[in-house]
Amino acid sequence: MITANHLTRRFGPVLAVDDVSFEIGRGEVVGFLGPNGAGKTTTLRILAGFLPATAGSASIAGHDVQRESLEVRRHIGYLAESVPLYGEHRVEEMLDFQGRLHGMSSADRKRRIPEVLERVGVLDRRRQLVAHLSRGLRQRVGLATALLPDPDVLILDEPTSGLDPIQRMEVRKLIQDLGSERTVIISSHILPEIEAVCPRVLILSHGALVADGTQDELVASLGQGTHVRLEISAEHDRGTVEAELARLAHVLGIESRAGTDGYIEYDVRCELDLREAIGRHAQEQHYRIRELSWRKASLEELFVRLALGLQKDELQPSPEVTQ
Amino acid sequence: MNGLITVYRRELAGLFVAPLAWILLTVSFGLTGWLFVAMLENSGGDITYANRFTGGLSGVYWALMMFLPPLLTMRMISEESRNGLLEFLLTSPVTDAAVVLGKFFAAWTFMALFWSNNLIYAATVHGLGTPPDWPPVLGGYMGSVLVSGLFCAVGLFASSIFSSPILSAFAAMCGSIVMLMLPRLVGVYDSDWLTEQFVAVDIMRNFQTTFLVGLFDTQVLVFFLAWTGFFLFLATRGVEAKRWK
Numbered sequence: 365m366i367t368a369n370h371l372t373r374r375f376g377p378v379l380a381v382d383d384v385s386f387e388i389g390r391g392e393v394v395g396f397l398g399p400n401g402a403g404k405t406t407t408l409r410i411l412a413g414f415l416p417a418t419a420g421s422a423s424i425a426g427h428d429v430q431r432e433s434l435e436v437r438r439h440i441g442y443l444a445e446s447v448p449l450y451g452e453h454r455v456e457e458m459l460d461f462q463g464r465l466h467g468m469s470s471a472d473r474k475r476r477i478p479e480v481l482e483r484v485g486v487l488d489r490r491r492q493l494v495a496h497l498s499r500g501l502r503q504r505v506g507l508a509t510a511l512l513p514d515p516d517v518l519i520l521d522e523p524t525s526g527l528d529p530i531q532r533m534e535v536r537k538l539i540q541d542l543g544s545e546r547t548v549i550i551s552s553h554i555l556p557e558i559e560a561v562c563p564r565v566l567i568l569s570h571g572a573l574v575a576d577g578t579q580d581e582l583v584a585s586l587g588q589g590t591h592v593r594l595e596i597s598a599e600h601d602r603g604t605v606e607a608e609l610a611r612l613a614h615v616l617g618i619e620s621r622a623g624t625d626g627y628i629e630y631d632v633r634c635e636l637d638l639r640e641a642i643g644r645h646a647q648e649q650h651y652r653i654r655e656l657s658w659r660k661a662s663l664e665e666l667f668v669r670l671a672l673g674l675q676k677d678e679l680q681p682s683p684e685v686t687q
Numbered sequence: 688m689n690g691l692i693t694v695y696r697r698e699l700a701g702l703f704v705a706p707l708a709w710i711l712l713t714v715s716f717g718l719t720g721w722l723f724v725a726m727l728e729n730s731g732g733d734i735t736y737a738n739r740f741t742g743g744l745s746g747v748y749w750a751l752m753m754f755l756p757p758l759l760t761m762r763m764i765s766e767e768s769r770n771g772l773l774e775f776l777l778t779s780p781v782t783d784a785a786v787v788l789g790k791f792f793a794a795w796t797f798m799a800l801f802w803s804n805n806l807i808y809a810a811t812v813h814g815l816g817t818p819p820d821w822p823p824v825l826g827g828y829m830g831s832v833l834v835s836g837l838f839c840a841v842g843l844f845a846s847s848i849f850s851s852p853i854l855s856a857f858a859a860m861c862g863s864i865v866m867l868m869l870p871r872l873v874g875v876y877d878s879d880w881l882t883e884q885f886v887a888v889d890i891m892r893n894f895q896t897t898f899l900v901g902l903f904d905t906q907v908l909v910f911f912l913a914w915t916g917f918f919l920f921l922a923t924r925g926v927e928a929k930r931w932k
Contacts, residue, residue, distance in 0.1 A: 450701065452701060
């Protein structure tokens with residue numbers, strides 16, 4: 365559905381998008397993740413046909429975004445981060461304008477406008493002036509505007525920025541629903557956003573695509589696997605415990621530090637979830653154990669590492685206990 | 688074409704929902720109405736002269752001609768570029784030229800409505816029992832519309848290259864003043880060749896010697912349309928250039 369081949373975009377001396385390539389299939393929901401200034405918006409603008417690429421090419425639904433820009437624009441619904449809407453229009457007038465721009469017939473507009481307003485939950489605001497809407501409502505009207513022509517591809521740039529937590533949750537739910545019907549690309553620098561909505565993630569850093577895959581794939585391939593956390597009584601020699609644990613298969617490394625109440629905390633970095641093996645080992649060695657838990661490397665750790673360009677060893681385990 | 692009409696309708700509606708358009712119309716109708724009556728009294732009831740004065744000879748007329756189109760067009764591209772609306776338009780299935788032309792025709796329609804004051808005064812006098820000399824009245828109106836179309840195109844071009852509406856209005860006003868006054872200033876140099884060149888592009892002279900006296904000259908028509916087209920072309924390129932910034 366969407367193909368990007370070596371997309372590059374310069375703004376004078378600044379390289380905003382650096383040789384980015386990817387493919388997105390029909391019906392996929394993909395998240396563009398990256399810190400501010402990573403090149404997310406620029407990439408989306410190129411795909412939406414607003415910005416030309418300095419080098420490389422991209423196509424949507426088989427149409428080149430530069431050479432067949434108008435055809436591409438007929439297939440997409442694009443919502444820019446600033447949610448551009450004409451403030452002097454009423455909500456339904458704004459949508460009517462969008463429908464006319466997309467060449468929708470009068471009958472289609474009459475049918476679709478209440479339909480999309482209902483879908484985003486602002487049907488009761490259809491006679492309200494856009495300028496009088498709150499940020500959250502504007503965002504919804506923006507989404508309705510993007511959805512109106514029933515596009516095959518929905519491109520949403522930071523769709524939840526500036527919203528309160530409840531509004532975010534509602535927009536996320538809406539995007540999840542939309543994802544079951546069409547290809548959706550969302551950009552965000554907010555991780556929980558992407559984690560909640562997008563099965564597939566593309567991480568951009570300094571304009572370059574540094575990771576592409578499902579969340580699990582990314583964490584498994586680029587992350588640090590898992591961490592098993594143990595608290596063992598200090599009566600067992602710390603050095604010996606570490607040495608014995610290190611001999612277990614799939615263990616990558618061990619860190620330990622003095623805990624409270626006469627216990628020592630061990631963080632066992634491993635390729636797999638080794639709770640059973642470590643538990644068995646502790647039983648055989650008659651260790652007095654207070655805690656045995658598992659921490660999975662999260663997308664957040666991976667994101668921070670890739671964004672900051674950290675090495676694998678510098679990755680710290682997430683404080684979140686997932687299981 | 689569909690995109691052009693859609694943009695045109697929205698821009699025109701946008702102009703009339705803002706108070707600026709109504710203020711401009713009220714002030715100008717009041718000002719030119721007063722001028723028309725004053726000239727009618729001064730000329731001993733010469734309707735044709737009064738009409739010609741308010742519709743093409745007076746300083747007020749040319750001041751309005753220089754200042755109104757830039758005020759109307761200053762926001763059309765520069766502000767929309769700043770608040771993201773241009774991005775919205777240019778990611779819709781509409782060409783850059785359709786966006787520029789839609790905005791231009793909206794501003795031009797407003798100016799056509801604006802200059803209809805002379806038609807109203809002439810029609811009123813006609814209704815009162817003294818028919819005016821209609822060809823110069825109609826010619827003057829047509830010429831005014833053509834001249835203001837050119838200045839709307841200049842205003843749109845300025846709006847496409849500056850990011851601030853105020854700056855774009857200022858640049859368009861300066862541009863309009865230069866275009867109007869330069870051929871007049873050439874006379875200070877004693878050069879027949881220069882004078883000849885500038886007379887050909889003298890907007891004021893072209894308008895006052897043809898349309899304003901009821902003479903329909905296709906050469907002058909082409910002159911205005913060509914310059915208008917040239918600035919609209921530049922405005923379209925200006926919009927295109929925004930994609931590269």
